Amino acid sequence: VSDAASDGEGVTDALVAAVHDHTLADVARSVVAGVGPDEVSGLAASDQDVALAALAACARIDDELARSVVEIEAALAHLGDRARVVVPEPDAQYHLLRVHVDDHSDALAVGESLRAIGFTVWETWSGGAAESFRRFGTQLTYARTDDVSLVVSVRWGHRARRTGWRSVAARAVVPTAGDWEAIDLPRWAWWAYSFVRPVRQAAERLGWRRRYPENLGPFLATPDALLDPLFAFADLGPGDVVVDIGCGDGRIVVAAAERVGCRARGVERSADLAAAARARASAAGVAHLVDIEVGDGRDVDLSDATVVFVFLPVEVVREILADLLDRLASNVNTPAKGVTKCTARLVVHEQNPLALTSAHPPAERRVLAAGNAVTVAHRWDVRG
Numbered sequence: 419v420s421d422a423a424s425d426g427e428g429v430t431d432a433l434v435a436a437v438h439d440h441t442l443a444d445v446a447r448s449v450v451a452g453v454g455p456d457e458v459s460g461l462a463a464s465d466q467d468v469a470l471a472a473l474a475a476c477a478r479i480d481d482e483l484a485r486s487v488v489e490i491e492a493a494l495a496h497l498g499d500r501a502r503v504v505v506p507e508p509d510a511q512y513h514l515l516r517v518h519v520d521d522h523s524d525a526l527a528v529g530e531s532l533r534a535i536g537f538t539v540w541e542t543w544s545g546g547a548a549e550s551f552r553r554f555g556t557q558l559t560y561a562r563t564d565d566v567s568l569v570v571s572v573r574w575g576h577r578a579r580r581t582g583w584r585s586v587a588a589r590a591v592v593p594t595a596g597d598w599e600a601i602d603l604p605r606w607a608w609w610a611y612s613f614v615r616p617v618r619q620a621a622e623r624l625g626w627r628r629r630y631p632e633n634l635g636p637f638l639a640t641p642d643a644l645l646d647p648l649f650a651f652a653d654l655g656p657g658d659v660v661v662d663i664g665c666g667d668g669r670i671v672v673a674a675a676e677r678v679g680c681r682a683r684g685v686e687r688s689a690d691l692a693a694a695a696r697a698r699a700s701a702a703g704v705a706h707l708v709d710i711e712v713g714d715g716r717d718v719d720l721s722d723a724t725v726v727f728v729f730l731p732v733e734v735v736r737e738i739l740a741d742l743l744d745r746l747a748s749n750v751n752t753p754a755k756g757v758t759k760c761t762a763r764l765v766v767h768e769q770n771p772l773a774l775t776s777a778h779p780p781a782e783r784r785v786l787a788a789g790n791a792v793t794v795a796h797r798w799d800v801r802g
């Protein structure tokens with residue numbers, strides 16, 4: 419970092435790389451240490467601020483995880499050694515805990531206990547997919563959301579990692595989430611999921627099937643602490659029209675309307691989450707500014723959008739990025755009635771590397787850290 423710290427851009431990139439490598443706290447410590455009286459000239463004050471905020475966020479996440487470990491151990495105590503909560507490494511960057519179990523049925527037992535303390539499950543297969551998952555799956559994911567989402571990954575099969583040719587063979591025939599989601603087979607036909615993948619992949623390559631037919635990813639909330647930093651990064655103002663693609667419980671669109679006074683639209687696949695988003699807008703007194711649609715976020719009307727937020731898995735973002743930028747560019751050239759011609763912005767945040775092609779470089783990419791949360795935010799500016 420001390421080399422990188424010699425110019426502002428270098429520090430920004432070093433901090434982004436550190437988020438991706440899960441070494442944010444270490445790198446932030448070096449940035450802070452590098453800001454001694456003799457070395458201060460190379461570092462922008464904002465780099466020091468980000469590094470300090472990142473350190474504080476990691477420390478808070480550690481504290482919150484430690485409390486969650488106690489809560490979850492208590493909830494799982496009746497399962498004895500069947501459920502083992504893994505103590506997280508220090509300097510965590512997000513709220514994720516692991517529980518090790520021996521098999522799928524123990525994972526379901528853990529799920530029952532987690533449900534009692536407010537968690538819901540991400541994987542909800544039925545029929546043949548549920549049977550195939552029971553035989554081949556290796557983890558169930560439970561999450562609970564308040565100001566942040568706490569994710570508990572319940573894993574089994576982690577001891578029996580296959581190596582060599584067994585691992586190659588397993589990769590070829592062991593079904594994955596994409597296969598279970600692709601087609602609903604009857605329970606007795608669970609074995610046929612091993613043959614779904616080649617057909618599915620061929621159909622995707624030939625363009626006969628969307629790679630992510632419906633579900634672009636599970637609900638994981640943008641932490642409340644990051645909303646204001648994201649709005650500042652997007653340069654959000656009262657004249658903007660915000661669209662959140664996959665709006666979850668509506669926290670981004672409602673906060674944008676409430677705090678900035680702009681119009682905002684959320685589109686969400688889950689009717690339950692969309693209902694929660696509408697209730698949130700009403701409770702905040704901004705229902706007249708916020709529209710929530712149930713539907714596929716990829717098909718949402720962007721003709722009046724000036725700022726689009728996306729928090730989805732990185733592989734999905736890579737898939738939809740070019741289309742979103744094209745559609746925003748056409749808005750900028752022919753703005754909708756009532757929308758002033760302006761630079762539209764697309765803001766994506768994610769802790770995992772986006773691995774973008776050079777065809778669509780973002781205008782800015784930066785670590786945002788505040789309260790108990792950290793992310794990497796990317797912004798594309800689309801000018802007329």
Ligand SMILES: C[S@@+](CC[C@H](N)C(=O)[O-])C[C@H]1O[C@@H](n2cnc3c(N)ncnc32)[C@H](O)[C@@H]1O
Pocket residue numbers: 632633634635636637638639640662663664665666667668669670685686687688691713714715716728729730731
């Ligand atoms: C990671 S969450 C982000 C939630 C919210 N944008 C936020 O930042 O707090 C992704 C959301 O996308 C929704 N989603 C998944 N597939 C979708 C689709 N095809 N169309 C619309 N929403 C979808 C999920 O239900 C989930 O609520």
